Amino acid sequence: MERILRGLEPEAVFRNFEDLTRIPRGSGNEKQVSDFLVQFAKSHGLEVIQDSVYNVIIKKPATLGYEKSKRVILQGHMDMVLLKEEDSIFDFEKDPIPIYVEGDYIKTKGTTLGADNGIALAMIMAILESKTLEHPPLTALFTVSEETGMDGVVHLNPKQIAGDILINLDSEEEGIFWVSCAGGVNNIVSLPIQWEKALNDREFYEITIGGLLGGHSGTEINKNRASAIKLLGRLLQDLEEKVGMDLSFVEAGEKMNAIPQRAKAIISIEEDKKDALKKEVEKAQKIFQNEYRTSEPNLFIKIKEAPKQEKIFNKDTKRHFIAILRLLPFGVQTMSADIEGLVESSNNIGVIEIKENTIYFDNAIRSSVKSLKEEINQRIQWICQLTGASMKLEGDYPEWQYKKQSPIRELMQKVYQEMYQRPARVEALHAGLECGFLKEKIGDIDMISIGPNMYDVHTPHEHLSISSTKRVFEFLCEVLRRLK
Numbered sequence: 001m002e003r004i005l006r007g008l009e010p011e012a013v014f015r016n017f018e019d020l021t022r023i024p025r026g027s028g029n030e031k032q033v034s035d036f037l038v039q040f041a042k043s044h045g046l047e048v049i050q051d052s053v054y055n056v057i058i059k060k061p062a063t064l065g066y067e068k069s070k071r072v073i074l075q076g077h078m079d080m081v082l083l084k085e086e087d088s089i090f091d092f093e094k095d096p097i098p099i100y101v102e103g104d105y106i107k108t109k110g111t112t113l114g115a116d117n118g119i120a121l122a123m124i125m126a127i128l129e130s131k132t133l134e135h136p137p138l139t140a141l142f143t144v145s146e147e148t149g150m151d152g153v154v155h156l157n158p159k160q161i162a163g164d165i166l167i168n169l170d171s172e173e174e175g176i177f178w179v180s181c182a183g184g185v186n187n188i189v190s191l192p193i194q195w196e197k198a199l200n201d202r203e204f205y206e207i208t209i210g211g212l213l214g215g216h217s218g219t220e221i222n223k224n225r226a227s228a229i230k231l232l233g234r235l236l237q238d239l240e241e242k243v244g245m246d247l248s249f250v251e252a253g254e255k256m257n258a259i260p261q262r263a264k265a266i267i268s269i270e271e272d273k274k275d276a277l278k279k280e281v282e283k284a285q286k287i288f289q290n291e292y293r294t295s296e297p298n299l300f301i302k303i304k305e306a307p308k309q310e311k312i313f314n315k316d317t318k319r320h321f322i323a324i325l326r327l328l329p330f331g332v333q334t335m336s337a338d339i340e341g342l343v344e345s346s347n348n349i350g351v352i353e354i355k356e357n358t359i360y361f362d363n364a365i366r367s368s369v370k371s372l373k374e375e376i377n378q379r380i381q382w383i384c385q386l387t388g389a390s391m392k393l394e395g396d397y398p399e400w401q402y403k404k405q406s407p408i409r410e411l412m413q414k415v416y417q418e419m420y421q422r423p424a425r426v427e428a429l430h431a432g433l434e435c436g437f438l439k440e441k442i443g444d445i446d447m448i449s450i451g452p453n454m455y456d457v458h459t460p461h462e463h464l465s466i467s468s469t470k471r472v473f474e475f476l477c478e479v480l481r482r483l484k
Helices: 011-021 031-043 115-129 228-242 271-291 315-327 370-387 407-420 435-442 466-482
Strands: 047-050 056-060 072-077 099-102 105-108 138-143 165-168 176-181 183-192 195-197 202-210 246-252 263-270 300-305 311-313 331-335 343-355 358-367 390-397 425-429 446-449 463-465
Touching (some): 011 031, 011 115, 056 115, 115 463, 115 466, 165 435, 176 407, 183 315, 183 370, 228 246, 228 271, 246 315, 311 315, 315 370, 331 370, 370 390, 463 466
Parallel strands (some): 165 446, 176 425
Antiparallel strands (some): 056 138, 105 463, 176 446, 183 390, 195 311, 202 300
16 A cells, blocks of 8 residues: 655654544544554564453563663554544545645644644654663553543553653643643433424424634633534524524534534424525524634524424423533633633533433533532532433543752753753643543653644644654653653
């Protein structure tokens, strides 16, 4: 098979990355890529462990003269967020990611790229296979299901991994050293549906809100991007009050940790309300487009006739559903008073779906302060009590707190200044990294997180900078050389 990334440097990094784009690795479906990493280790004569959930641990001895150096753990996750354009026929279970090169970027055709976090795996693999790089004893840790609750690191056996320094490669901005991250939890709200038979004299319409940018619900939650789910709530409330409508179906978003790009509902109205419906939809579109004229230039609302439905939500279910949409918190909830510009706590309503007789609202709550995470959950609990819904918490993961003393941070700052004649930024991240759990599993070791420039992560527009990847890889190799 012809290599699309042939000629890019570092050759080993992009060769490994391209190999990974050909392997299905959605969250919960990592066995094939896990087996691939095991075979990679064996082919290079390296010690390898594959645990019961398919985490992979590979150990490489120190090079000559580094035997007494501190052990370094290099860490990334195997899984990727699977999102594609609405009209795409791409199959993530079978098809290789349709990558191509455009200028300084690796892009895809209407799907997520998987640079989050495939480029980390590719860089670590290049270090493991290198015969010339000088380095201390290394442990490579590749985890599963990071994107859907960090299940891999939760099930990690601490007896199988140890080290003195951990370098996480799951960050998305070159020149920023992340030294703290938010904790989080998935809050799933369930609203029982009471159905009624649809009236025969009603006309049905499908309403779609789309064209939104979406994005990562941690790193891009502060960019004033619209939530298709919250806009749908506003629109349905207006239609209920000004036109009168019944509700038969709703679905929105695709991933809990992605800002929802689109939402769809099927409603029914009296025959003589058609013009009023269109007028209110057009009015809402103009309002939304004005409110998000800078951050969401392609926002639209479409309406079309829909087939007649046999049943509708009863009045209480409809009222409670709209109330939940309107009341659930979305976006930034608090900003840090200690670190300028840092989002302290937030919520993203990532998905709405109907399963049989229940509507599910999937929320991704993040906070660098544990009590604020709990406070958001308490607010949602009150919403549930007022609407007859219930909630459950899944995938709770801890925050990673900043350490004042960090030798690896100090070394990296020095090396970065020497290599690029500019200082690196040291920041805290409002997104979940596995470092919080790893600290609990391994102990209070010296940790830091870095990565190359990636853009539009968790969207079908995700792309990766080639030159940035080269610089970050060379920087990482130099840091390892200095750890003698």
